[in-house]
Every structure is written in C-alpha cells, then in structure tokens.
Amino acid sequence: xxxxxxAEKKQKKQKAPLHWAQQMALExxxxxxxEPKLAEIYEKQGILVYDEKTPSGTIHIGSGRGWLIxxxxxxxxxxxxxKAQFILSSDDFDPYDKPxxxxxxxIYNEHLGKPFCDIPSPVEGFDSxxxxxxxxxxxxxxxxxxxxxFESTADNYRKGLFNPQIKTILDNVDxxxxxxxxxxxDESEGSKKMPFNVLCPECGKIATTVASKWDKEKEELYFxxxxxxxxxxxxxxxxxxxxxxxGGGKFPWKVEWxxxxxxxxxxxxxxxxxxxxxxxxxxxxxxxxxxxxxxPPPYPSHGYKTGPGYEFFQIGGAKMSTSKxxxxxxxxxxxxxxxxxxxxxxLKSKPNSVVDFDPxxxxxxxxxxxxxxxxxxxxxxxxxxxxxxxxxxSLFRLTxxxxxxxxxxxxxxxxxxxxxxxxxxSTEKAIDKLVEMGHIEAGLEEKQLDVIRARFALAKKWVxxxxxxxxxxxxxxxxxxxxxxNSEQIAIAQAFCxxxxxxxxxxxSKELHNSIYDFARSIETEVKEVFLSAYMSLINKDRGPQLAxxxxxxxxxxxIKLIKISIEASQ
RNA sequence: GGGCCAGUAGCUCAGUCGGUAGAGCAACGCACUUUUAAUGCGUGUGUCCCAGGUUCGAUUCCUGGCUGGCUCACCA
Numbered sequence: 001x002x003x004x005x006x007a008e009k010k011q012k013k014q015k016a017p018l019h020w021a022q023q024m025a026l027e028x029x030x031x032x033x034x035e036p037k038l039a040e041i042y043e044k045q046g047i048l049v050y051d052e053k054t055p056s057g058t059i060h061i062g063s064g065r066g067w068l069i070x071x072x073x074x075x076x077x078x079x080x081x082x083k084a085q086f087i088l089s090s091d092d093f094d095p096y097d098k099p100x101x102x103x104x105x106x107i108y109n110e111h112l113g114k115p116f117c118d119i120p121s122p123v124e125g126f127d128s129x130x131x132x133x134x135x136x137x138x139x140x141x142x143x144x145x146x147x148x149x150f151e152s153t154a155d156n157y158r159k160g161l162f163n164p165q166i167k168t169i170l171d172n173v174d175x176x177x178x179x180x181x182x183x184x185x186d187e188s189e190g191s192k193k194m195p196f197n198v199l200c201p202e203c204g205k206i207a208t209t210v211a212s213k214w215d216k217e218k219e220e221l222y223f224x225x226x227x228x229x230x231x232x233x234x235x236x237x238x239x240x241x242x243x244x245x246x247g248g249g250k251f252p253w254k255v256e257w258x259x260x261x262x263x264x265x266x267x268x269x270x271x272x273x274x275x276x277x278x279x280x281x282x283x284x285x286x287x288x289x290x291x292x293x294x295x296p297p298p299y300p301s302h303g304y305k306t307g308p309g310y311e312f313f314q315i316g317g318a319k320m321s322t323s324k325x326x327x328x329x330x331x332x333x334x335x336x337x338x339x340x341x342x343x344x345x346x347l348k349s350k351p352n353s354v355v356d357f358d359p360x361x362x363x364x365x366x367x368x369x370x371x372x373x374x375x376x377x378x379x380x381x382x383x384x385x386x387x388x389x390x391x392x393x394s395l396f397r398l399t400x401x402x403x404x405x406x407x408x409x410x411x412x413x414x415x416x417x418x419x420x421x422x423x424x425x426s427t428e429k430a431i432d433k434l435v436e437m438g439h440i441e442a443g444l445e446e447k448q449l450d451v452i453r454a455r456f457a458l459a460k461k462w463v464x465x466x467x468x469x470x471x472x473x474x475x476x477x478x479x480x481x482x483x484x485x486n487s488e489q490i491a492i493a494q495a496f497c498x499x500x501x502x503x504x505x506x507x508x509s510k511e512l513h514n515s516i517y518d519f520a521r522s523i524e525t526e527v528k529e530v531f532l533s534a535y536m537s538l539i540n541k542d543r544g545p546q547l548a549x550x551x552x553x554x555x556x557x558x559x560i561k562l563i564k565i566s567i568e569a570s571q
Numbered sequence: 572g573g574g575c576c577a578g579u580a581g582c583u584c585a586g587u588c589g590g591u592a593g594a595g596c597a598a599c600g601c602a603c604u605u606u607u608a609a610u611g612c613g614u615g616u617g618u619c620c621c622a623g624g625u626u627c628g629a630u631u632c633c634u635g636g637c638u639g640g641c642u643c644a645c646c647a
Contacts, residue, residue, distance in 0.1 A: 277642035
C-alpha cells in the first residue's frame with residue numbers, strides 16, 4: 001500500500017514542469033472537452049481569448065500585463081494544437097465621463113457624456129477620440145510581439161451583433177434586477193433601473209439618458225435625456241420611444257461584460273484583480289451570464305465562481321492611473337524596455353504576484369541579469385536542474401518576439417555597456433571597444449550584434465534617465481579639464497602620466513590594475529590618493545569605474561592626454 | 572465591517588496535490604602586501620508572518636489571528 005502511494009507520488013513528481021500559461025492552456029483545453037456549449041463554439045470559431053479596454057485617455061503601462069497574459073495563453077493554446085485567437089476590443093461606446101487632463105477643457109468638456117467613438121480625435125489622422133487613444137497602444141503590439149486582432153464595441157453594437165442579447169436582457173429585466181438585489185441589496189440602483197443606456201438621437205450623449213419602459217411587442221424603449229442624471233454632463237431634454245438595436249444604445253458595464261460573452265463566443269477572458277474581487281464586476285457579470293443569458297462565463301471563472309484576477313504591474317511603487325496622468329504610459333514603456341525584456345519582466349512572474357519595477361533602484365540591472373541567466377540556461381551555457389531548464393526554456397520561448405532566437409549572442413552587463421557608452425559616446429564605437437578589449441570576438445554575425453545593440457540602447461536609457469549619480473560621468477576634454485586639483489594631486493597626476501607612458505603599454509587590464517598599487521608604493525603615496533587624482537583629472541569626480549579597465553577603455557595615450565589637460569587647467 | 576490575494580535569506584523570487592528549504596543579486600572570504608563599478612573561485616546567512624489543529628511527519632492541508640495590497644452604490 002505504502003509502496004503504491006510512494007510510486008504514485010514519484011510518478012507525479014516526474015510530471016513535466018510547466019510555465020503558468022501552459023498550465024492554464026491545459027485547463028482550458030480540459031474545460032472545452034466537458035462543456036458541450038464550449039465544444040460547440042470551439043468547433044465553429046476556435047477559442048476566442050478576449051479582452052477589452054476603454055480608450056478614455058493615455059493607457060498606462062500596467063495594462064500591458066493583461067495583454068501579455070492573454071497573448072501567451074492564446075499562444076500556449078495554439079501550441080497544444082488548438083485553434084485560438086486573442087482579440088482586444090475597444091470599449092469606445094462608453095461615455096467620456098471625466099475630463100482628460102491632456103485635453104483643453106474649453107474644447108472637450110462639451111463632449112462629456114458622449115461615447116468616445118463619436119468625439120473628434122485630438123490629433124488629426126484618427127477617426128475619433130476613442131480611435132486615437134486606443135491606437136496609441138495598439139500600434140505598438142507588433143513590436144512587443146503581441147499577436148492580436150482588434151475590434152470596436154461600438155461597431156459591434158451598430159452592426160447589430162448585440163441585438164439578441166439586448167432582447168434577452170430587456171425581456172428578462174426582472175432576472176437582471178434579481179442579480180443586483182442579490183449582490184448589492186434592495187436599495188441598489190441596479191436592482192431598479194432599466195439596464196440599458198440609450199444614445200440620445202438629439203444631442204448624441206449616452207450618459208444622460210434614462211430608460212423607463214420596454215415595449216416587448218414593438219421592441220422599443222421609452223427614454224428621457226435629462227439634466228440631472230450625472231453631475232458632469234447635462235442631457236438635452238429629449239424623450240420618446242426608440243429601438244435599442246443596431247447602436248441605439250448600450251448596456252451598463254457589468255451587463256455588457258456578460259452580454260459580450262455569448263455575442264462573441266468568448267471562452268477565455270482575464271481581468272485585473274480590481275474587477276475580480278467578490279461582489280465586483282466579474283461576479284456580477286458571471287451571475288448575469290449564468291442566470292439570464294445561459295452562457296458559461298469564460299476562464300478563469302467557472303460558473304458563478306469568479307476565479308483569480310491578475311495583480312497590478314507598477315512602475316516605481318505608485319499605482320499608476322491613466323486619469324491622474326502619472327507614471328509611464330504603455331507606449332513609453334515599449335519605448336523604454338527592449339521588447340523581450342518587457343515580456344520577460346511580466347511573464348516570469350505568476351499573474352497573482354505584484355510586479356513593481358522601480359527603474360531608479362537597481363531593478364534594471366537585476367532584470368537584465370535575470371534575463372541573461374534565463375538565456376544562458378536555455379542555451380545550455382549555465383548548468384541548471386531539469387526543472388529549471390524546462391521552465392527557463394518555456395519562458396525564453398514565450399518571451400521571444402515571433403520565432404525564438406536560435407543563436408546565442410554575447411551578453412553585455414548593463415554597467416559595462418553604460419561605461420563604454422559614456423567613454424565612446426556611440427554604440428558602434430563601444431562595440432569596437434568590446435572587440436578590442438577581447439570581451440567579444442571580432443566578426444560576430446549581424447544578428448548577434450543587433451542583440452548587443454539592444455542592450456546598449458537599454459544602457460543608454462538607464463544612464464540618461466535613471467542611473468544614480470555614481471554611475472554617471474563625463475570625460476574631461478580640451479578646455480574643460482578639472483580645475484580642482486591641488487598641488488599634491490598635480491604632482492601625483494604627473495607621476496602617474498610618466499608611469500603610464502613607461503609601463504602601461506602592452507599590459508593586460510589585470511596587470512595594469514596591480515601595477516597601480518606598485519606605482520603608489522614607488523612614489524610613497526597612499527593608493528587612494530592615486531585613485532582620487534586619477535578620477536579627478538579624468539572625470540572630475542572622486543570615484544569612477546574600476547581604474548585599470550577604465551584606462552584601457554579610454555586608451556592609454558588618450559588617458560595621458562586627458563590627465564594633462566586637467567593638470568594644466570588646475571595650475 | 573465583509574471578501575480576495577500575498578507574506579520563504581539583506582533584496583527579487585522559486586519550491587510541481589505533505590518528507591524540516593534553493594537560485595540570482597547583495598554581502599563576506601580568497602586569488603593579490605590591493606575599499607575604489609566590467610575577473611575567477613569559495614561561503615547559504617532562514618522562527619518558511621504568528622498561534623493552534625489534522626498527521627508518523629506541515630513552508631505545504633484546516634481553523635483563528637497579525638501585517639500589507641486590492642475590492643465591496645454609480646462609472647469603468
């Protein structure tokens with residue numbers, strides 16, 4: 001008996017380790033196999049992995065996490081041989097409900113209450129306000145390797161796709177009210193009002209109308225466009241009977257969420273944990289889907305059970321908010337991180353852990369370090385356990401843009417890259433330097449060099465924007481020498497130049513490093529005084545990159561020249 | 572007040588349905604008569620948040636608590 005139990009356990013332990021996205025894909029596959037309704041949808045259109053975003057303003061980098069999660073789960077489903085596609089919908093039929101800080105209130109406040117798809121774009125070349133903000137992010141999807149189709153919720157309403165669900169919901173208002181009463185109590189607004197917001201045909205606002213009656217026979221709603229429905233926008237006073245179909249209006253959010261699932265055949269849809277806590281919008285939407293629309297809520301929900309929402313992705317601690325206009329936007333994030341690095345950052349962590357990336361701490365150094373390690377394990381350069389190797393390889397695959405890279409490129413630590421850049425002031429010269437120093441071989445393939453260039457690009461962004469003072473320096477130059485050397489330091493610097501001239505040629509950096517100590521002894525000076533004079537005269541700071549390597553990087557001749565500039569400037 | 576999630580080394584985390592834990596970074600030591608950012612090698616530093624319970628055995632499962640994040644009319 002015990003033996004059998006042990007053997008079984010051993011079997012289980014040998015189960016292939018999986019990345020969380022692969023695990024989810026397996027669960028989804030299983031679900032399709034036992035839910036007949038889902039099997040039917042799968043037969044017809046494959047697995048729709050769906051997400052939505054309201055284009056109310058600049059979208060912050062945090063949203064990228066959800067998109068990446070949807071992206072890799074769809075990929076893993078395809079890896080299992082299933083047909084799966086990720087589609088992101090723009091919720092552009094939602095009303096403009098608070099002033100966008102980037103826009104002129106004198107021009108835009110009159111549009112408050114209208115749907116985003118009907119407000120002019122702040123920038124030429126876009127169909128609307130909604131189109132503009134949505135595309136600010138989505139044009140970057142390809143370079144981030146997110147494979148995704150796009151659609152507009154307003155289009156779907158206007159094409160009549162929602163019509164069947166609109167009829168079902170309005171015919172069964174009581175059931176919708178029951179759900180609200182159950183979750184939010186008898187007094188909640190949702191348990192009383194008609195769950196539909198008419199688009200006023202007179203003033204074009206969708207937030208200012210109240211529907212009060214549904215005529216089942218004529219299939220029309222009676223509505224009024226009022227002044228006091230919301231504080232931030234006034235209705236025009238228009239009223240009458242109107243068809244809710246084909247873009248006549250929209251559901252309120254929670255109902256709409258539920259209605260999208262049968263409308264589009266959604267099988268998978270994740271969401272941030274703000275939506276997923278008990279009693280939140282996902283709970284409500286699930287219940288409406290189950291009780292009113294007779295449709296199984298998408299994974300990771302299961303029936304009435306909400307399932308887990310993913311945690312936030314924050315840059316520098318503060319939760320970033322689109323409306324506050326703080327933090328990093330999605331497109332800024334894509335500008336900042338090399339794409340593979342951003343994917344790596346978000347995909348290495350399980351969705352239920354907070355990712356807080358602070359570029360002002362040493363997170364960039366750590367991230368590139370972890371990334372490099374993953375690569376070395378994947379390519380078999382570093383030893384790792386079977387478990388680790390499998391996980392890191394999966395991660396490498398999911399982190400890749402398009403087909404995973406099948407070659408290894410030499411890795412350049414960020415701080416080395418940043419020193420080289422600050423000395424040479426150009427990526428190509430820095431690469432030449434790396435060859436000269438023997439850090440990389442000459443004649444690397446162009447595609448390998450591209451990987452190295454991307455690393456330099458990250459190093460440059462780090463130095464320019466986030467690196468602390470101690471990592472930043474500028475070499476002295478003609479007319480801009482250090483003027484702060486005292487007479488003692490000048491003497492040391494002079495002796496140091498002579499030493500370099502006579503002894504530094506042809507030494508390895510290691511030998512040079514050691515000989516600096518010999519030099520200090522030979523002139524009976526404390527070594528730290530030598531360093532101080534050298535750093536002062538080279539970069540006008542009291543410390544800097546490891547000196548021997550630094551001198552090799554600058555070049556011995558050039559170093560002597562620079563020190564002499566400072567000696568002269570200080571005299 | 573209710574709920575969800577998290578709490579493992581100094582930091583970031585891993586730990587695959589229970590067998591008293593392990594990576595990277597940092598730190599420390601050595602190579603080297605050397606504090607000065609890119610070298611190599613070596614060393615794991617722990618009340619697995621706390622207290623009970625189940626079990627031969629608990630970081631893992633259960634109950635209660637602590638701390639932190641998020642959430643619970645409308646809007647999204």
